Amino acid sequence: MIIETINTWNGEKFELVISSDGFCFCPVCGEKSNNKEWRPYDKTGLPSYDICSCGFEYGFDDSGVPPYENSWNNYRQKWLNNEIDQYFGKRKTKEEKIDQLKNIGL
Numbered sequence: 001m002i003i004e005t006i007n008t009w010n011g012e013k014f015e016l017v018i019s020s021d022g023f024c025f026c027p028v029c030g031e032k033s034n035n036k037e038w039r040p041y042d043k044t045g046l047p048s049y050d051i052c053s054c055g056f057e058y059g060f061d062d063s064g065v066p067p068y069e070n071s072w073n074n075y076r077q078k079w080l081n082n083e084i085d086q087y088f089g090k091r092k093t094k095e096e097k098i099d100q101l102k103n104i105g106l
C-alpha cells in the first residue's frame, strides 16, 4: 500500500491510497481504478469530477475539495447502508463492500 499525500490549494491535506502495482483506490469505497494514471483529485486537490461506481462524484459530493466536512466518511456510511441510489457498476453486498474497504485500510 502506497500513500500519496495531497496538499490542496486551500491549505488542506488528505491522503490517497495507491495499490502496490500503482493503481489508485477510490478514497470513499476502496474500489481500484483500472487506469494507472487516474486520480480522483489532482496534485493540488482539484477534483476530477469523475463519478465512481459507488456514486461519489469528486468535486460535487465533497463540495469542492476534501476533506470538506467529513464528506468521504459520511458518504461511505450511506453507501455501506445501501442509502445511495447506485446507477453504475454492479451492486455489492455489505460483505463485499466491507471487504473492498480493506483496500484503503478501513
Ligand SMILES: [Zn+2]
Pocket (backbone or CB within 6 Å): 026, 027, 028, 029, 030, 031, 052, 053, 054, 055, 056
Ligand atoms: Zn468509490
